[in-house]
Amino acid sequence: MNETIAWLMLGSAVVVVGGLGMYALLLWRKVKSRDSFRREEIRRANENCLESLEVIARAMLADQVDLTEGSLRCKVLLEIIDPKLLERPSLRIFAEVHQRTAHLHTHSSRRVLTPLQRLQEDRQRHVVEDELRTGVLDAAHAVIDFKQRWPAGLH
Numbered sequence: 001m002n003e004t005i006a007w008l009m010l011g012s013a014v015v016v017v018g019g020l021g022m023y024a025l026l027l028w029r030k031v032k033s034r035d036s037f038r039r040e041e042i043r044r045a046n047e048n049c050l051e052s053l054e055v056i057a058r059a060m061l062a063d064q065v066d067l068t069e070g071s072l073r074c075k076v077l078l079e080i081i082d083p084k085l086l087e088r089p090s091l092r093i094f095a096e097v098h099q100r101t102a103h104l105h106t107h108s109s110r111r112v113l114t115p116l117q118r119l120q121e122d123r124q125r126h127v128v129e130d131e132l133r134t135g136v137l138d139a140a141h142a143v144i145d146f147k148q149r150w151p152a153g154l155h
Contacts, residue, residue: 049077057140071097090142093135
């Protein structure tokens, strides 16, 4: 192999490696950009959930929303932020309300019930609300406190 061919092959290798390096840099920047975008989306989703949580908690405390409905909504929003939040003693009651009322009909499935069936389900819901009222209202206060301490209160 003569010296010219060796230099051409070396030059070609440098160009190929340089091109691959530039491509890797481009891909790395895309990953960083997507990661940044994802973090921003999570931040915005959490902020939206926190705002909704506060509104629902305040509505529960002002008796503007049924405690069952408010509890179910709080449970879902807390799960979106971090499912482990429902393991906290101050917030666990939302999961309990869900567990105790999961069999009740909602939305369009409730409309197909007879008036007597709806009344029976309303009574069941009221029993749960009466039993857990104090705990649910305490949890509503805990939600407001959690929102005010965000994000430090997350972990």
